[in-house]
Amino acid sequence: MADGKRRQGGTAVPLDGGWGWVIVGCCFMVTVCTRAVTRCVSIFFVEFQAHFGADYSATAWIHSLVDCSTMLCAPVGSLVGNRWSCRVAVMLGGLLSSCGLLLSSFSTSLELLYLNMGVLTGLGFALCYTPAIAMVGCYFQRRKALAYGIAMSGSGIGTFVLAPLVQLLIELYSWRGALLVLSAFVANLCVCGALLRPIPLQEDEDEAKEEDGDEKLSEDAELAVKLSKESEDSLLSSQLQRRRCFGSGFLSSKEYRFLLLPDFLGLAVSFLFLASGCSLPFVYLVPYALSVGVRHQQAAFLMSILGVIDIVGNITFGWLTDRRCLKPYRLACYVFSVGMEGLCCLLVPLLRSFPLLVPFAVLYGYFDGAYVALIPVVTSDLVGAPYLSSALGVVYFLHAIPYLISPPIGGWLVDVTGSYTGTFFLSGAAMLASSLVLSIVFGIRSYCRRLSAVAKDARRKPLPAILSDQSDCFMAFNKEAVSQTAAS
Structure with a gap:
C-alpha cells in the first residue's frame, strides 16, 4: 500500500490514493510553477518598456515565446520522460527554467530576454509539464478525473496568489530582484521531480511460466494471434506490456503508433x-x-x-x-x-x-x-x-x-x-x-x-441458429397479427 501499487495475479496496478496523492500535489506545484508563472510574466511588461524603451508589441513577444516554447517543446518532455523517467525530466526542467529566470534578471536587452526567459525558461517548463501530468494517470484510475482536477487547479490558484505577490516584489526589489525570487521559487520543481516515483504498470511473468513448456508457448502464440486481430485498443495495450511507467525501456517509434x-x-x-x-x-x-x-x-x-x-x-x-x-x-x-x-x-x-x-x-x-x-x-x-x-x-x-x-x-x-x-x-x-x-x-x-x-x-452464429431466430420472429409477428384481428 505504501508504494502506491498492489498486486493482482502478478500484475502491479495503481491505487487511487496513497502515494498517488503526493503525485497529485507535485503536479499541482508543477502547474503553479509553469502555467501560473507564465501568466505572471505580463506583469513585468511595464517595467520592461520603461527600462528598455520598447513598445508593447516588442515586450509582448516575451510572453508569447514562453507560452509557445512550453507547448512546442512538450514532445521533448515526453521523450525525456519515456527514455529515462519523468523524475529526470522534471528535475532537469526545473534546473533549466530556474537558470533561465536567473539569467533573465541580468539581461541587458530585450533580445537576451527573448532567449533567456522566452526560450530557455519555456524549454524547462516543457520538460516539467507533460511528464508530471502523465504521472497522475499512472497512479489513478477510479478517481482519475478528480485527481486531474486538483492537479490542474494549480494554474488558477497560482495566478490568484502570485499576481499580487509578483507586483509587490517588483515594488520592493525592482524587476531584476523579482526575477531572482521567481528563479528560486521555480527551483522547487527539482524537489517536485524527486518525489515522482515511477510505478510498474505490468510486470514480466515469463520466468515464472517457463516451466510450463511448449504447451504454454503454444497457448501464448494463439493468444498473440487473437490480440493481433483485435481493435486499436488491444494494439495500444500490447506495446508496453513489459515496461515500467516512464522508468525503463528504450525509445521506439512504436510508442507513437x-x-x-x-x-x-x-x-x-x-x-x-x-x-x-x-x-x-x-x-x-x-x-x-x-x-x-x-x-x-x-x-x-x-x-x-x-x-x-x-x-x-x-x-x-x-x-x-x-x-x-x-x-x-x-x-x-x-x-x-x-x-x-x-x-x-x-x-x-x-x-x-x-x-x-x-x-x-x-x-x-x-x-x-x-x-x-x-x-x-x-x-x-x-x-x-x-x-x-x-x-x-x-x-x-x-x-x-x-x-x-x-x-x-x-x-x-x-x-x-x-x-x-x-x-x-x-x-x-x-x-x-x-x-x-x-x-x-x-x-x-x-x-x-x-x-x-x-x-x-x-459470422460467429451458425446458420441454423440464424434461421431459428428468423422463424421465431416470424411466428411472433403472426401471433400478434392474429390477436389484433381477433380483438378488432
Whole structure:
C-alpha cells in the first residue's frame, strides 16, 4: 500500500490514493510553477518598456515565446520522460527554467530576454509539464478525473496568489530582484521531480511460466494471434506490456503508433480549433469591458472572477465526472464544456455592462476549468496510461502555434472592424467547431464499431441458429397479427 501499487495475479496496478496523492500535489506545484508563472510574466511588461524603451508589441513577444516554447517543446518532455523517467525530466526542467529566470534578471536587452526567459525558461517548463501530468494517470484510475482536477487547479490558484505577490516584489526589489525570487521559487520543481516515483504498470511473468513448456508457448502464440486481430485498443495495450511507467525501456517509434488511430486524429483536429479560440477571451475581456464603459477596477475584477471560478471548475467537474453515472460519458462532458464556452463567447457582444459581464466570467471560467481538467483524462481514456506521456506531448504541441498567432489575429480584427465583435465571434466559432468535429468523429466511430460488432456476431452464429431466430420472429409477428384481428 505504501508504494502506491498492489498486486493482482502478478500484475502491479495503481491505487487511487496513497502515494498517488503526493503525485497529485507535485503536479499541482508543477502547474503553479509553469502555467501560473507564465501568466505572471505580463506583469513585468511595464517595467520592461520603461527600462528598455520598447513598445508593447516588442515586450509582448516575451510572453508569447514562453507560452509557445512550453507547448512546442512538450514532445521533448515526453521523450525525456519515456527514455529515462519523468523524475529526470522534471528535475532537469526545473534546473533549466530556474537558470533561465536567473539569467533573465541580468539581461541587458530585450533580445537576451527573448532567449533567456522566452526560450530557455519555456524549454524547462516543457520538460516539467507533460511528464508530471502523465504521472497522475499512472497512479489513478477510479478517481482519475478528480485527481486531474486538483492537479490542474494549480494554474488558477497560482495566478490568484502570485499576481499580487509578483507586483509587490517588483515594488520592493525592482524587476531584476523579482526575477531572482521567481528563479528560486521555480527551483522547487527539482524537489517536485524527486518525489515522482515511477510505478510498474505490468510486470514480466515469463520466468515464472517457463516451466510450463511448449504447451504454454503454444497457448501464448494463439493468444498473440487473437490480440493481433483485435481493435486499436488491444494494439495500444500490447506495446508496453513489459515496461515500467516512464522508468525503463528504450525509445521506439512504436510508442507513437497511436498517431495513426482515427480517434486520436479526430481529437487532434479538435484541439487545433480549441487552441485557436480559448486564449482570446483571456486577452481581450478586459479591453472589451473598458470599451463598453466598465471601470478599470471592475474590469480587473472580471478577470479575478474568471480565475477563481476556473479553480472551482477544475475540482468540481473532475469530481462529477468520476461518479459512476457520468464516468462512461467523460468525452461527452468534455464536448459539452467546450461547446458551452463557444456559446458564451458568441453572446459577449450583447453584454455591454458590468452586471451582464459577471455571468459570462462565471460561466466561461467554470467551463474553462472543466475542459482543462478533462483534457488528460480524455486522452488517457483514448490511448491508455502507457502512451499517455507521448500523447500529451503531441496534444500540447498542437496548442503551440494557435497560442502564438490567435491573439495577433484577434487584434487585427479589432483594428479592421473597430470593435471586439469579430474577435469574440472567432473565439466562439473555433470552440464550437472543436466540439462539433469531436462529436462527428466519435459518433461515426461508435456507429462503425456497432456495425462491426453486429457483423462479427452474425459470422460467429451458425446458420441454423440464424434461421431459428428468423422463424421465431416470424411466428411472433403472426401471433400478434392474429390477436389484433381477433380483438378488432
